[in-house]
Amino acid sequence: MTYRFNFRDVFAAWEFLLDGLVLTLQLSLVSIVCGLLIGIAGAAARVHGGPWLKTLVATYVEVIRNTPLIVQLFLIFFGLPSAGIKFDANTAAMVALTINLGAYSTEILRAGLEAIPRSQIEAGQALGLSGLQIFRYVVIFPAFRLIYPALASQFVLLMLATSVVSQISAQDLFHAASIVQSRTFRDFEIYTVIAAAYLALALALRFLLGLLYQLVFVRR
Amino acid sequence: MIRELALIDVLYLIAAMRWTLALTAIAFLGGAFFGLFIALLRIAPFAPARWLGAAYVNAVQGTPLLAWLFVFFFGLSIVGVTVSPWIAAAAAYSIYAGAFLGEIWRGCLQAIPQTQWEAGASLGLSFSAQLRYIIVPQAFRLAIPPTVGFLVQLIKNTSLAAVVGFIELTREGQLTTATTFRPFTVYLIVAALYFALCFPLTQVSRRLERRLHVAR
Amino acid sequence: MSLVELKDVVKRYGNNTVLNGVSLGVEKGEIIAIIGRSGSGKSTMLRCINGLEPIQGGSVAFDGRIVNDPATDLRELRQHVGIVFQSFNLFPHLSVEKNITLAPKVVKGMQQSEARLLAEAVLRKVGLGEKIDAFPDQLSGGQQQRVAIARSLAMQPVLMLFDEITSALDPELVGEVLKVLEEMARDGMTMILVTHEIGFARKVANRVVFMHQGKIWEQGPAAATLGNPNTLELETFLSAVLH
Numbered sequence: 001m002t003y004r005f006n007f008r009d010v011f012a013a014w015e016f017l018l019d020g021l022v023l024t025l026q027l028s029l030v031s032i033v034c035g036l037l038i039g040i041a042g043a044a045a046r047v048h049g050g051p052w053l054k055t056l057v058a059t060y061v062e063v064i065r066n067t068p069l070i071v072q073l074f075l076i077f078f079g080l081p082s083a084g085i086k087f088d089a090n091t092a093a094m095v096a097l098t099i100n101l102g103a104y105s106t107e108i109l110r111a112g113l114e115a116i117p118r119s120q121i122e123a124g125q126a127l128g129l130s131g132l133q134i135f136r137y138v139v140i141f142p143a144f145r146l147i148y149p150a151l152a153s154q155f156v157l158l159m160l161a162t163s164v165v166s167q168i169s170a171q172d173l174f175h176a177a178s179i180v181q182s183r184t185f186r187d188f189e190i191y192t193v194i195a196a197a198y199l200a201l202a203l204a205l206r207f208l209l210g211l212l213y214q215l216v217f218v219r220r
Numbered sequence: 221m222i223r224e225l226a227l228i229d230v231l232y233l234i235a236a237m238r239w240t241l242a243l244t245a246i247a248f249l250g251g252a253f254f255g256l257f258i259a260l261l262r263i264a265p266f267a268p269a270r271w272l273g274a275a276y277v278n279a280v281q282g283t284p285l286l287a288w289l290f291v292f293f294f295g296l297s298i299v300g301v302t303v304s305p306w307i308a309a310a311a312a313y314s315i316y317a318g319a320f321l322g323e324i325w326r327g328c329l330q331a332i333p334q335t336q337w338e339a340g341a342s343l344g345l346s347f348s349a350q351l352r353y354i355i356v357p358q359a360f361r362l363a364i365p366p367t368v369g370f371l372v373q374l375i376k377n378t379s380l381a382a383v384v385g386f387i388e389l390t391r392e393g394q395l396t397t398a399t400t401f402r403p404f405t406v407y408l409i410v411a412a413l414y415f416a417l418c419f420p421l422t423q424v425s426r427r428l429e430r431r432l433h434v435a436r
Numbered sequence: 437m438s439l440v441e442l443k444d445v446v447k448r449y450g451n452n453t454v455l456n457g458v459s460l461g462v463e464k465g466e467i468i469a470i471i472g473r474s475g476s477g478k479s480t481m482l483r484c485i486n487g488l489e490p491i492q493g494g495s496v497a498f499d500g501r502i503v504n505d506p507a508t509d510l511r512e513l514r515q516h517v518g519i520v521f522q523s524f525n526l527f528p529h530l531s532v533e534k535n536i537t538l539a540p541k542v543v544k545g546m547q548q549s550e551a552r553l554l555a556e557a558v559l560r561k562v563g564l565g566e567k568i569d570a571f572p573d574q575l576s577g578g579q580q581q582r583v584a585i586a587r588s589l590a591m592q593p594v595l596m597l598f599d600e601i602t603s604a605l606d607p608e609l610v611g612e613v614l615k616v617l618e619e620m621a622r623d624g625m626t627m628i629l630v631t632h633e634i635g636f637a638r639k640v641a642n643r644v645v646f647m648h649q650g651k652i653w654e655q656g657p658a659a660a661t662l663g664n665p666n667t668l669e670l671e672t673f674l675s676a677v678l679h
Contacts (some may be wrong), residue, residue, distance in 0.1 A: 066372065066418035067411045068379035071390060075411065078397065079404035122488055123525035127539035127591060128515040137538055141529050156282075163284035167383055174286060181294070188295035195287040202282035219571065 009184040010193050013176075020176025021197070023090065027172060028159040028205075031097035035158070036151075038098065039105020044135070046106065047113045057106065064103035070164050072096050077168045093165035093172075101158050108150050112143035145217045152209040156202050163198070173197065225400040233409055236392035237417065243378045243388055246310045248371060251317020258322030263329050265347060273322070280319035285380055288312040293384040309381055316377070320370055328363040329355060365429035372418045372425070379414070389413060437500060439464045439595060439626055440485055446493030447480055454480045456650035457494070464594070467621050468628045469637035469658060472647035473673060478630045479599050481647070485628070486510075486517040486597065498595070515543060518588030519597040522604050524580045526572040526587070532559070533568045536587045544591075558586040562616045578609030582616055589620075596620065598629040634677055638662050646670045 045057045064072065076099075077092035087095060116139050124134035166175035177194040181187055261273030280288075292308040303311070332355050340350035382391035393410035397403045440462040447455035455477045462468055470478045483489040484496050487503045487510045496503040498513060527535050536558060537551035546554070552568075559565045562582040572580055581601055588596060598617070602610045614636050621627060621640050631637060637644055641658040646669075654667045665671040 062419060062422070063411075063415065066376075066422055067414045068376040068390065070379045070382070071393070071407055071411050071414060074390075074393070074397075074403065075407040079407050082402070082404045119521060119523055119525045120527065123521065123527070125488065125510075126486060126514055126517075126519045126521075127587070128511050128543045129539060130511060130543075133542050137530075137542065138527055142527075145529070160282070160284040163286045164380070166286075174284070177290075185298065187298040188291065191287055191290040191295050195283040195291065198284055198287060199279060199282040203278075206282075 005189060006186055007189050007193065009186050010180060010189045013180045013184075016180065017173065017176045017194075017197070020171055020173040021201075023171055024159070024162050024173040024201070027090070027093055027097060027162045027165065027170075028155075030094050031101050031158055031162075032155050034094075034098040035101025035105050038102030039109045042102060042106030043109035043113055046110050048131070048135075061103045061106050064100055065107070069096070069100050069161055070167060072100060073164060073168060089165070089168050089170040092168060093162070093170040097158060097162060097165070100161075101154065104154050105151065108147050108154060109143070111150075112147035113139060115146055116143055148213055148217065152206065152213075155209065156205050159201060159205055160198060222401050223399050225396075225402045225405055229396050229400060229406075230409060233389065233392055233396060233406075233413060236387065236389045237413060239386075239388040240375065240378050240417070243309060243313070243381060243386070244371070244375050246306070247313030247317050247374050247378065250310055250314025251321045251374070254314055254318025255321030255325055258318055259325035259329060260351075262322065262326045273326075277319045277323055280316060281323070285312070285316050285377055286383060288316055289380060289384050305384075305386055308384075309386055313374070313377070317370075317374060320373070321367065324366045324370060325359070325363055328359040328366075331362055332358050361432065365425050365432060368421060368425035368428060372421050375417055375421075376414065438462055438497075439466075439499060440628070441497040442481070442484070442494070443497075444494035445481070445484060445491050445496060447477075447484065447489060447491045454650055455484070455491070458647075458650070458652055459494075460645065460652060460655075462595075462626065462628060464626050465624055466626055466643060467641045468643050468645060469641035470628065470630045470645045470647060471632070471634065471637065471673070471677075472653075476647040477650045478647045482519075482597050482599050482628060482630050485595075486514055486519055488519075511543075515539075515591050516593050517595045517597065518591060518593035519599065520581070520584050520588055520601050522600040524572075524577075524584045524604075526580055526584055528572050530571075531568075532564075532570050532572070532575075532583050535572070535583060536590045539587075540590055554590055555586075558589045559583070561589065561619070562586045563612070576609060577605045578612045581605065581609075581613050585613075585616055585620075595626045595628070598627065598631070600630050600632065602631070602633060632677065634662060634674065646673065648673075 042057050042061070045053045046061075049057065073092065073096040076096045077087060077089065080087065080092075120138055120142075121134055124138045129137070162172055163174040165172050166178060169175060174194065177190050181190045184190070258273050258276060261269045262277075264270055264273075289309070289312045292303070292312040293305070296303055296308065336354055336358070337350055340354045345353070378388055379390040381388055382394060385391070389410055393406050397406045400406065438461040440460070442458055442460045445455050445458045446453070454475075458477070458481055460481075470482065472478050480489055484491055485498065485503065487496075487508075491504050498517060501508055501513060503510070503513065527538070530538065533552060533555050536555040537546070537548070540546040540551050540554060541548065555568060556565060559568055562585055564579060564582055564586070567575065567579065567583070572583070575583065584601075602613055605613065610633070614633065617627070617629070617636070618640055629637075629641070638659055643655060644658045644661045645655040646653050646661070646665075646667075648669050654661065654665065654670050656666075661670075662674065665674060
């Protein structure tokens, strides 16, 4: 009746797991960068855009934020081919994750933009700066500094959420874990090891983001 | 055998929502239980307790929910502990929700100014009495909007249970896709159904938040 | 031609009429002090002059150009009108130098070396030459306000507007700011100040304008009007302020 814990089988597959880890990191990085760019554009659109643009971006944000990531992923990977758009698993994963993070980033950045007091903008106007110049020199840096913690948390959440792409057989860390499980049947060991791996990744990412904050936003 | 997508399929999908809601309710109850405990741990005047609470929160918030689901669904049974799917799901989601709710509620408790605690202490109240009569009632009001917001997250996260074979809306969507071969339409409907559940709650949470700020 | 000309200006916030037919002319080189209760419309009138407030009736003209005309290039106009706010509004993420050189560089295309020289010059004028590389949060309120003045001066305006610039300062810091204003007045700058500093108004201003209920209630030469108010409202206001 006793179960013999055997972590050796799990660790023996470390190269395989490493490949999965690499893809997880790639997916995370690409999605974070692209999602952030979408977020900046989206937030600017929501604060300064015309009514049509505002509604469009608001709809995008609400639809993404009120539906699960896995359903978005399935729609893109399984659903789009019938509309003629075929992605391979890794690309579909990237697209889904980017679109997802883009919506959350838009909201977070928008809050940052709206938190800048009107008086700062007036000061810029009074000096003769144009709207774009005010956005660039007066608003965007303090706004970013303000919402950095929330954005950083969202990035970590995204990195963890990449595990979902294993369900469309993208070869990420979680998928690698499933393969190892199917070979060794060491469910408990493999998934606890994976959980620990993700935890290490999350802590590392948080640390790096904290470091970035110190470098960019803290005066020396 | 491939079948045409019919109204009956849509009805089955809608019916599957009840499992989504049931799972959400269980997750929330379990999470609330853990969360309250964690929140109190984290503000305890006893450093090891705070450390323990922080460690729990960081551990759970730093791991994917999928990992917890797999550990409880597959890991436990391999080790020899048999659990029903509902127990496994309840355990995984409660641990997950407990960490997040604990954080939210801790934030609300800490948002109550130190002066409130001092006023209670000056009146001779013990820590637990201050907590019970002064702090928690105020923190409760603060906590409602973000808690409702998290409920939306929970509803969306129940979709992951499909991965371990648990029958709820997303799983039903997968099964329907398998028989009708219409993934685009099916998943669009599934997304719309989640949206119908989540969006109203999101709006409620926003309205509550606005009302809270106006009242302060 | 007056430098600033307001004719029958009307301004409403929703149902609240803040300016109820205000007419005022300001000549080059004049120093005008605007006084009155909160809500009398003083700040609003000031902000109409550089177009920060749109108006619903009447006209505002600066140097012959109609400010409230939608065709007017407000950005161009604002390079000639400086404004200093009650809450300083320095850009917290930029050093003092960058706060001052931002507009000259970005709007006027000035080069960095020239801009820094300009910054040093205007900072010397306000007595803060050594603070050029400091950041706003390292300065006292009075120092921040003087930097704000320097920032506006760097654009070399012909008119300076001051919106209660000492109201947010600790009493002991007010003097250093008023000193800067006195010097600017001596240098011949046209200045319109919304202020509570009656003593300062009496000493430095040519003309005092008393606003009440959205109208110019009384105006005249500073010392004479403040010493001998003609209207009951001004008399009451002065006795309340100078208790």
